[in-house]
Amino acid sequence: MFADNWITFSRVDQLLVTGGGYLHGHGSSAWPHNDCAANPRCKMLLFTMRFEFVTNSRINYIQSIDSRSGHFDLYGCTHDVEIWNVQCGPGHGFSIGSLGKYNKEEAVRGITVRDSSLRETQNGVRIKTWASATPNLASDIIFDKIYMDNVDNTILIDQQYCPHCNSEMQQSNVQIRNVTFSEVRGMSSSQLAVKLHCSKNVPCQDIKLININLAYHGPDGPVASSCINVKGKLYGIQLPSGCL
Template identity: 40%
Template sequence: MGIKYGGFGIVSQLVILLLSIAVAVYGDLPPKIFDVTKYGAVANGKTDASQAFLRAWRDACRYYGRSRVWIPKGTYFVGSVTFEGPCNGPIAFLIKGTLKAPTNPQHFLTDTWIGFRYVDSLTVKGGGYLDGQGASAWKFNNCHTNPQCRTLPATLRFDFLTNSKLSHIRSINSKNTHINIFACNFMEISNMRITAPSNSPNTDGIRIGSSNQISISDSVIQTGDDCIAMVSGSQNINITGVACGPGHGISVGSLGRNHEHEYVMNINIRNCTFFASDNGVRIKTWAPSLTSLASNITFQDIQMINVRNPIIIDQQYCPYSTCLEAESAVQIENVLFKNIWGTSSTKVALNMQCSGALPCKNVNLININLAYRGRRGHALALCSHVLGSTSGQQNPPGCL
């Protein structure tokens, strides 16, 4: 038996000491750089760099310590790639150049252009561009009329990440969603610029599902669909300093189509501006729908500039001609609209159409000032099946 000291063996204490020293040493070392051009990537915009990127990631992920996959300035053609962990230390993916997606329809059969999976402490940044070359694919997107439509590739897909960051990247012309976040925890997104034409189908800026503790800040999103969409399982989401428009606004939902128990809770949208978007702040649920819940949602300190539907709750959402007449089974409760001002491009500036089977509960309107600048009179508010209260200024006059 070994000599004991303070309840621990000497050998055990030495192991702990050596591990502590190793952590301290590795923590002070500069990150190791893995340059994709050293792995065969050619910045001519034509040669497929996919395998070079994957080889650089493989070595960086295996490295014990901080590592960086480095993509220098230049234009790189990249096919569908997914970078998987777990990795042996914190890893950064630094994009300085421009990445271009395929335009051949044979490459549209996957739901991912660039993906990251099962990684802890990932950082993606660098000031570079992700060009999805979406115009080559948008004609294949008929999801508004076809429930069985093809799923086109998302530009960036993050699955099962923890403690990660995305910042200072410009995503342009995605084929589908620009950034898709699924089953991620503790993720920060900031200083992004996301753009696609207003008529580009299903080009959500950021789509979040089954994720917890996600923050989005200080970004500009101009797309053909939702600037930000929070679908089933989105919880503890904080959005601040986002400029949205054109696009379909910042949406909670649509909810209730496929998931019954993945509730949406604790959503905070503050200090945002909407420019000529179809919608401003929106909650939407399918009808008919599965049973679900959307609760504790705050929209506060928001400016609307010529927005078509500044404030909207839609519990009759169904974009297909084959929809059945039914009430939504999604309960919406504890919703706050506070300090929302600006102009509406339509006469109905506030429209809350809740479920007759499950009326919206505890909806509060505080200091709403939305003006209609058209020739048909003043702005109107329409409400159905809404239980709540109003206080402060109410323009249009509240309908609660």
């Protein structure tokens, strides 16, 4: 269960992974063993497929089912990536981060995720940085035409990630800028459908919310949004009402 990864591609240029098969993570059987929020010596759950230092490559027609971690997790030194036509869930959703944990991480930039859907995932589209992060940058990121079906944390920027410390006392040093959430619609499983909580040290810059239409029918009240240390603009439909 805690092996490194099922499949790893490392230091490859012009890689093509295709076929039409699927990777079944059996995540529901593994999630109870993930105690990383309380155990600093925890073992990370494996990835079904991992790419390290891979350039100029393409992955087509591969299905990820019942993921143990995020269906797509993007970390430092990732740039110029386009992801589209992905259907996933359950699992953690689309995540960029956690960023800034290690010294001398390279920036993440030029990421586009579009024309995709998530069902019953723990997060929708998320950018996450460590609360006590070393200086870094995440920029030029687009989430476009994403459909949510009963998804928690549908739109999330979290710059206070620190599962083993009092994150409220720390501020991230990862600059997040030029991020667009466009045509994100569907059903949120949490009342706070849009949560953009950025760092006081380096507030998020140039954040755009375009035609957001997220419903919530739970017991906690009307669907809501929350923004902290964010500079940006709203365009078109905004449900929940925008907080920028």
